[in-house]
Amino acid sequence: MLSVVTGFRAVLGAGCHRGPGSSHSQVRHAGHNKWSKIKKLKGANDLQRAKRTSKITSQIISSVKAGGGETDPAHNLYLASALQMAREHQMPKATLETALKKAVGGGSDGTEDLHSSVYEGLAPPGVAIIIEALTANKNRAFAEIRHALTKRGGSMTPVSYLFTKRGRIVFGAGSSGHSLSEMEENAIEAEVEDIVNLDETDQTVEVYCGVKDVLAITKKLSKIGYEMKEFEMAYISSEKVDVPEDAAENFGSLLDQLEGMDDVVKVHHNAS
Structure with a gap:
């Protein structure tokens, strides 16, 4: 486990020199969407924090498998990203160490049976959504996501070509x-x-x-x-969709429901 922690520190290490130059003309200024900001502004209660900790723990464990067994975050983006999330959410040290031990040596709580799945859908008013899930039951995850979409007038349909x-x-x-x-x-x-x-x-x-x-x-x-x-x-997605004021509450509620699901890891969309 020491190598994992050491590698993580290397990824986030700090110094004081600038990198080599590059052409400014190669960089584009892309538009920012307000929904990520709204998400940040929402406070998390104890239950939400506990659920988030559980999700990050599962991600740390599965990231080693996703990275082909690589336990050095300097060479495994999945693990580095999961560890960064743990740091951002101030995961307790004991919880993080337990997750790392399971990631390296496996566990007996069923987490090693988790599978990564990606679901696609269209939410009103025409917003494309991609949902990343980490689940032990793909059928259950699919049913819960489909229900959340359809009850708000959306549907499960291919949209990955937009992303x-x-x-x-x-x-x-x-x-x-x-x-x-x-x-x-x-x-x-x-x-x-x-x-x-x-x-x-x-x-x-x-x-x-x-x-x-x-x-x-x-x-x-x-x-x-x-x-x-x-x-x-x-x-x-470069094809952004404006969410009109009369649809904003419905769309925001959908995002909240999807992100609150135990199996859902991340929700991506093209709402502006």
């Missing part, structure tokens, strides 16, 4: 003391593909990159002293 798998990174100034513009400049030099959002409230920068480049870019940014808030593989 592209991309790396997503959100970082703050950390110990660097840099402004948003300096952070943006260094993100460009680290060879990100898109600058998605400069958040003046949180003082964070959100960027997209190639999936295979996530760990390399987080290392470059960490060496400058930046704090990695989030990094993951995400389904990103």
Whole structure:
């Protein structure tokens, strides 16, 4: 387990030098969507926190399998992302260590039988949704997700053609003391593909990159002293759908229900 923790620290390590330069013309500024911000603003009660801890624990365990048995997060994006989520949600140390032990040596609680599944659907008013699940019962997960969609006027239907798998990174100034513009400049030099959002409230920068480049870019940014808030593989769509005011409550409730399901890990959508 020591190698896992050591590797994790290496992924999030900090220093104080800048990476090599790159062409500014290669970077696009993509639009930011309000739904991720709304999600952040919602407070979590004790039950929600406990459920989130359980989900992250399962993700840590399954990430080793998804990464071909690789237990070094410096070489396993799935594990690195799961450990970062544990850090972000301040998972208790004992819980994290237990999850890591199970990830390395297996467990006897059934978690080793979890399977990754991806479900696709269309929610009103025409928003495409991709749901990532980690479940021991694919039929149950499918039924629960379909029920949530259909009762709000949606349906299970192929939509993955609207999305592209991309790396997503959100970082703050950390110990660097840099402004948003300096952070943006260094993100460009680290060879990100898109600058998605400069958040003046949180003082964070959100960027997209190639999936295979996530760990390399987080290392470059960490060496400058930046704090990695989030990094993951995400389904990103360039075809955004506006949610009218009269449909916002229904759509928000759907997201809440899907994200609250025990089997659901992540929900991706193209709502703007």
